[in-house]
Amino acid sequence: MTQPQRSIEDLRAEVDQINRELLGLLSRRGHVVAQIGHAKTQEGRPNHYDPAREDKQLKELEGLNQGPFTGAAVKAIFKEIFKASLDLEESNDKKQLLV
Amino acid sequence: MTQPQRSIEDLRAEVDQINRELLGLLSRRGHVVAQIGHAKTQEGRPNHYDPAREDKQLKELEGLNQGPFTGAAVKAIFKEIFKASLDLEESNDKKQLLV
Numbered sequence: 001m002t003q004p005q006r007s008i009e010d011l012r013a014e015v016d017q018i019n020r021e022l023l024g025l026l027s028r029r030g031h032v033v034a035q036i037g038h039a040k041t042q043e044g045r046p047n048h049y050d051p052a053r054e055d056k057q058l059k060e061l062e063g064l065n066q067g068p069f070t071g072a073a074v075k076a077i078f079k080e081i082f083k084a085s086l087d088l089e090e091s092n093d094k095k096q097l098l099v
Numbered sequence: 100m101t102q103p104q105r106s107i108e109d110l111r112a113e114v115d116q117i118n119r120e121l122l123g124l125l126s127r128r129g130h131v132v133a134q135i136g137h138a139k140t141q142e143g144r145p146n147h148y149d150p151a152r153e154d155k156q157l158k159e160l161e162g163l164n165q166g167p168f169t170g171a172a173v174k175a176i177f178k179e180i181f182k183a184s185l186d187l188e189e190s191n192d193k194k195q196l197l198v
Binding site for chain 1: 104105106107110111113114115117118119120121122124125126127128129130131132133134135138139152156159160163164165166167168172173175176177179180182183186187
């Protein structure tokens, strides 16, 4: 028995809903990362870039990935998330310096 | 009253948990996008790239974004998600041609 095929409009509405959930999760992640940045600054660690920590996250995600995206695609998406997170930590640092 | 500061280790555990949730949502999105690609192929629409649809999604997300990421950062992350999704639709198409 095959499922009745859903319309493109219906499928797109689901994609839009998932986009909103992704944005919510990304924002939550951004707030946690900002706290990490703040803690690092307080500990006198001005360098926020931590390639070993990024590699660890990518390895875990590649291990958990069951598709349909390839490991390379998952990696590319998360690298963009890491980049945005690093920019966020560094811009918060500058704000603290200016206070 | 300020909240007690959480350790970097504790904050990183939360980031790891959010990463896993993001991966789960991305995979769900990938499966829905693959169905859209399949429907397009059946309708005889070989060109899966739809810049107007991508723009619509980006505009909605930029409108909903409440930070801490900038609109530009959210856009860059979602553009990477769109790229992976397009690759997925197109590679599925090739598989169908080979059957």
